[in-house]
Amino acid sequence: MNTMKLKKPTLLLDKEKCIRNIQRMKAKADKSEVRPRPHFKTHQSAAVGRWFKEAGVSAITVSSVTMAGNFVSDGWQDITIAFPVNIAEIDDINQLANQINLNLLVENKEAVEFLADKLKYKTGIYLKIDSGYHRTGVPVDDHQSIFNLIREVQGYPIMQFKGLLVHNGNTYNASSTEDIINIHQNSQIELGRLKAFLWGHRINPELSLGDTPAMSVVENFEGIDEIRPGNFVFYDVMQAELGSCTYGDIAVALACPVVAKHPERMEIVIYGGAIHLSKDFITGKDGNPIYGKIVMLNKDGWSDVMPGTYVKSLSQEHGIIKTEIGFFEKVKIGDFIGVLPIHSCLTVCQMREYFTFDGKRIGTMNG
Structure with a gap:
């Protein structure tokens, strides 16, 4: 240089380190037999996205409708927008849903009813669950509200209920790798109780989990269907200090x-x-x-x-x-x-x- x-x-980007980070996380997902759906909000780059394709990744996460459109332009066909749906962008959402397998995120009845009325193409729906971060989502222990909202989604053929989506961002406040693991395990316990409740009502949801600290240090992804870490592609000082890398x-x-x-x-x-x-x-x-x-x-x-x-x-x-x-x-x-x-x-x-x-x-x- x-x-x-x-x-x-x-x-400056160290391509070798970046590709090594991608391959390591992909191998970890494969070992646990979970679907990797990495979050692309960290790199936001078509070129870096292609390195994920070369590693065998076919499904991605983004944080906005605009970001989804950018990656559709580069050939990505399976995208989750992991941000509570912004109903003001319904025209752009419909354009995306007409082109790809699109998943949206909801956490309230108002959004579900709006989508039921305005969606033109079948769209996957994840329910945002708050398992301790307290940024947004339905509290993980509010089983009845979660059940009611799932039934609301299932009542409309235009929407396909996919599962529960969780981001344990509180791992970023951990003081050690042991603390990260404890936060992850406590979340899994609460999510296990929720899934047992839903199974009792004949609902078997996918569980999508995503935070770089836990996905980096936890080895056993039992009970999880897909992982959505994003920062791991580059990592940073915060992650190094946490022990994620x-x-x-x-x-x-x-x-x-x-x-x-x-x-x-x-x-x-x-x-x-x-x-x-x-x-x-x-x-x-x-x-x-x-x-x-x-x-x-x-x-x-x-x-x-x-x-x-x-x-x-x-x-x-x-x-x-x-x-x-x-x-x-x-x-x-x-x-x-x-x-x-x-x-x-x-x-x-x-x-x-x-x-x-x-x-x-x-x-x-x-x-």
């Missing part, structure tokens, strides 16, 4: 030019701010926020994480790096250094394109 050709903040699995880094140095504070200023990285952070051992970890760029990609060195604050274009004397003296004005993002999904959304080590540009749906 020739950093001499870089001019401004540039998102190693720092060596992270497949993207933001290359940023050094524009100033302040020896009195042991701080380095880079051109690379919130509009590039987002403002997601993790909390360091000292209680202060960390907005990115620092690596040195080299011809093969980037180094291990530099000790005692991290992005301490961000403004719009500025990034302020706190470091130690050795790294401070090594870095010169005009050098490009790498920042491993805290949350790769948002960094990709901000940057809209990546460059591989051989200089190939890979665009996203927003680029």
